[in-house]
Amino acid sequence: MSAELNQNYDPKEVESKWYKAWEKKGSFEGNVQNGKDSFAIMIPPPNVTGILHMGHVLDNTLQDIFIRRARVEGKSSLWFPGTDHASIATQHKVEKALRDEGTSRYELGREKFLERAWEWSDEHGGIIFNQLRKLGASCDWRRSRFTMDTAYQRSVQASFVEFYNRGYIYRGKRLVNWCPASQTALSNEEVEMRPQRGKLYKMRYEIVEEPGRFVEISTTRPETIMGDTGVAVHPNDERYADLVGKHCWRPFPRAEIPVVADRSVEKEFGTGVLKVTPAHDQVDFDIGKRHDLPLIDVMNPDGTLNELAGEEFDGMERFKARKFAVQKLEELGLLIDAEDYDNSVGFSERGGVPIEPRLSEQWYLKYPKVEEAKRAVEKGIIRFHPKRWEKVYLHWLNNIQDWCISRQLWWGQRIPVWYAKGADRSDSANWHVSVDGPSDPENWEQDEDVLDTWASSNLWPFATFGWPIEDQKVKAELDYFYPTSMLVTGFDIIFFWVARMIMSGLELMGESKEGLTDEEIAQRIPFKDIFIHGLIRDAKGRKMSKSLGNSPDPLDLIAKFGADGLRFGIINIAPSGSDILFAEERIEIGRNFCTKLWNACRFRQMAGGAAEGQSLEAIIDRLAGSQLEGYGNWILFRLLQTMEEIEGQFARFEMHQLTHSLHNFLWGDFCDWYVEAAKAMLQSKDDPRHDAALAVSDLVIRQSLLLLHPIMPHITEELWQAMGYSVDGEFLQDAGLLPAAQLRELLNAKSVSIDAEGARQIELIKELITQARATKAEYNVASKRDVTLFVTPTDDSCATLIEANLDTIKRLAGAASIELVEAVENLPGSVSALGTVYLDLSSAVDVEAEKERLSKELEKLTKAIQAGEGKLNNPSFVDKAPPQVVEGVRKQLLETKARRDEIARLLKSL
Known part of the structure; x- marks a missing residue:
């Protein structure tokens, strides 16, 4: 149901309202829907002790964009959340708390220590999930998994048993990375x-x-x-x-x-x-x-x-x-x-503390399906985005070494190996390897060690479903959503997590078999696409850390810019696969874009005739048979172009380009050009073009909200409902986003033809207006609207086009009158494809005052040039100053000379 929009957008109120509504309705639940394409993402599980930081903001915003896009495309979508027990990190924190109490884990004993670790995890485990909710993350929270859950622990131990039985796990004495403080072996990571x-x-x-x-x-x-x-x-x-x-x-x-x-x-x-x-x-x-x-x-x-x-x-x-x-x-x-x-x-x-290479007896895993893991990427069965990360992945697989999977810790999945009491432990004949342990436990002692954290998270894409599975309903879910659609993660864990998940999936998601075919590989891989993003650094390129004081609290940024503003801003500055230089002012674009979008929708509401409960087909019906005027034709042409751009950007995983396309279209094309050009039509109900202009605006806004929703879900939902585009109270994600080609077919079926040549002509008019504005700006009269412009058209057809759009050109260029003439002398002008536009100085400026102003500026620039040349001609400065300082003076001198020449040209034209 439509509602009048407030004058100002309040993200705090809107974001909280809609997130609660989505959760209550079960909008994020991913379920088996036969006949629908599935789309699944497994969240890279944050540490149970973690709190939201800027890396999480980027990583989870990217995942949410993909999952929400899949929903608006009508796919059955599942974003599976969970947390990692982070054995060494959690144990370190609990042991520190014990030291502060004057005790230690050894004094407590294993059982009591684990009770304390569970208390710690229970207390801190939900913090980051609640923070992700504030960001707008649309996970299926009812499915949330923790790697120390009973079911997940059984999956991890089952994998150990399976790997052992297949000959991949052995026990050996070798050098390991050893932490003398935690007294455990460490992974390279x-x-x-x-x-x-x-x-x-x-x-x-x-x-x-x-x-x-x-x-x-x-x-x-x-x-x-x-x-x-x-x-x-x-x-x-x-x-x-x-x-x-x-x-x-x-x-x-x-x-x-x-x-x-x-x-x-x-x-x-x-x-x-x-x-x-x-x-x-x-x-x-x-x-x-x-x-x-x-x-x-x-x-x-x-x-x-x-x-x-x-x-x-x-x-x-x-x-x-x-x-x-x-x-x-x-x-x-x-x-x-x-x-x-x-x-x-x-x-x-x-x-x-510095690690020690230490000789230690540990459990090792020989990596399975290494050749298949390489072939999966080499043949494009799994695709890296950007593609260059394939080389990094393959380089590691070509130089792979056996993995030390045991840790001398207590917090974690305990190794499912028991030794016969009093027997030689080095003899595997005295071992019992199983998930449930021996039937006569009194005669056996379980291995004291736990598994490396990565040895549990490498099963994440299928252990979250309860692998190995006996329940048929759960098996149907795994069959439906696995392989998952994609993985979003940072490049720093390609080796330690991504590659290990691929090899584990290839080995465990099927019967033990040597030499998998390509078809079998495609069925067993954990994901099809891997989107690798960079790390967030400060504006100086430094890694963000508390000690440097350069790491902002994302919750503070959400309070300041809104979750949608932060999401848009962070993606806007995140080039694919490269590190991101963060500065708070670079996030402002997101908040400003929210404001612009809000104001555009308010303007549409004030024009009247709201589209209460109108579907896409109903809006197109309002356009059926109408003759689109130039700007209406052009903006719908640009809408279809933008939709195609975005479809391509999703296909190529160019997320930062996505924000640029949307910003350019909505802020630039729609707000700055179409709305301004169509104001006369929109504000006057007597104008015969009024209804068509309203329908065009509704179609553009409606489709734009669908395009924007994955990035800015809260404000788009608020506007979707307030503008009356919701049918029977549906959420925006349920409306369905047609591809550009289908929308074009729908318009053609209703005789709404969009003319590419007409759109090109409007682009020519825009260029002429832009050149007129630039010429006014040169003479400090950009805001004056009582100037006279002269235009010498390129040819007769250009003259006809200009005359047909004269009122719009005058209004948007800010001119009292525009005269088409054959030639002009001694006036400043700018060239466009339609013709050259000149500024009548007598109508625009006080010539003598402008001469005086420019003369003074020219005098200042001349002195600055003399000073710069003096420095560069002084050997003492050139030889002794730092090279970057000397180069800076040279660059400044070139810029000052260019400005001097421009001022001299303007003076001459006066």
Whole structure:
């Protein structure tokens, strides 16, 4: 039912009202609807401890745009929400709270600790969902999943069992990223590389077979000397060829260690000699394996040194041990030098401390269906947008290594492996692997570890439905919505999440089978399209963070600009796949666009004859048989063009271009041109063109609201209802958006023909008006409406077209009169395709006053040019000033000279 619009748009009231109405009606529910195309998106699950930040705003706005577009196109659409338990992040927060209470997880015990973790998750888990509601996210909230829900945990453990039974999971002792603070293995994604200034220590080891001869070695980690079991040189390094096969003395604890030749040694780094510590460095570990060197682990899980490091070091913190090792080298006369050294060091993202490569027994997954995962992208079965991210994805798959999936944590899905009590755990014959555990639990002990968070989220597209599924209704839902339509995510987790979901889907969504066909791949993949967006940075290109104070609170921005304003603004500045430079003033365009749209609809209401409850067909019926005047024909032509543009932009995933097209059409074409040109028709009911102009306005506004709805859902719903376009109280999303081609057919069927040549003629008239406005602006009379313009038409047909539109041209150009003449001399003008338009200066400006103003400006510009040339001719300035400053002066000088020449031209014309 239509309603009179308030003078001003209040986003707070409108957004809250409609979101509640949509939820109450079940507008976001995705259900199986046979005969309808399905469209599904799985939300990248935010951490249960998370709160809304600008990255979420971008990511979820993009998803909402796609899901709402699918709804207005009539598809059965499902946006599946959920949160991730974020095992290490959540455990870190809970452990910090326990430390503040003077206790620890070990004092509480596993069961009590997990109770506290659940309390924490329950308290914080719904915060981000409520914030997403404020953004307008249209998720099917009744389906919300949490990766620690009982059903989801069973899915994760079932995947472990399935992978194990298919031969992909094994247990092994290897080097892992180790966080001494959290005392767990970490994935590469959880390691943050930070630039550090440290020391490069040059020391010398004595040759055992040649007393008094030393080999010089450079290292950044003298605290691991005690774990050295070899020294390595490059086989082609002639400096050390005679040492290969001999031995060095390790300084402490003193021991003979062999000199080996290995191609992984960088001859140019340091001295070209490497101390090999296989238990504390990945490169060294690989060298040790190739040369059968022993492994000596000298470090405890908490980052202190153990008894294998020697009595002096036992129990010492690792960085204190570094200083002590340097001191001992100096005392032994083995330290040559210590120079400043800049390098990147891996830090535990959550623990905030440097990680340690540590030898540890862990569970590993050999990635399944790697070749099929590559083929899916190479053959276009899965498509990346932008396409360039395919290379990143394929590069990682071509260099893939087995995945350490176990974590030494308590919060997470516990590994479903039990060991026979008292038996050898290294023997798999003593293992029981199942979801439910052994039938005689008293004789077994479950593995203490939990699975890596990514080992649960990699099942997200199908575990959310309860895979493996026995319930037929749920299976029908999975069959209907899987594979999902698309994934929207950032490029930073292509490896850690996107690729893993693809491989897991290919392996688990069907029977175990080698060598899938393309058809089978298409049935098993988790999604068909992957839309990769960039990261949001501040205006200086810096990553947003609380510590820098450059990360705005999205809720503050919603309060200031409205959710729709924020959504439009953030997409408008987000080029496909590239980082986004955020500045608050760049978001204002969204709020301003809301205001412009609101005012355009208010103007249409004030023109009368509201389209109460009129469908698209009813509005077109009002146009049937009418002869469209020039601007009416042109704006409908532009409407169809814009619809086709947007269809192409969705197909090409060009979301920021989508906002530009809509802004250009609604603000530029409709408000600034059509409404202004048609005001006389719209405001006078006696004008024979009045009814057709109202119908044209209704058709444009109605279709524009449908086009805009995915980006700005709240204001478009408010206007849809208020303008009377809703039939029987339907929501906008249920009205159905026809493709441009079908709308054109509907118009043709009602004899509403749209003439492309007529639209082209209006574009020519617009160009003439634009040139007239530009000429007025040059002489500071843009706002004057009593000027006289002269036009010399290009030819007779142009003269006819101008004369037919003379009243409109006068009104929009702001002229009291326009005269068509054959020639004009000594007047300023601008050229257009229809002809040249001149400004009658005698009617526009006080010539003497304008001469005086321009002369003064010319004098100022001349002095500025002299000053700039003086700087650039001064060797002291050019040689000593920073290059960017000198370049800035050069650029400013060129701009000032161009302005001077323009002012001189204007003076001459006067």
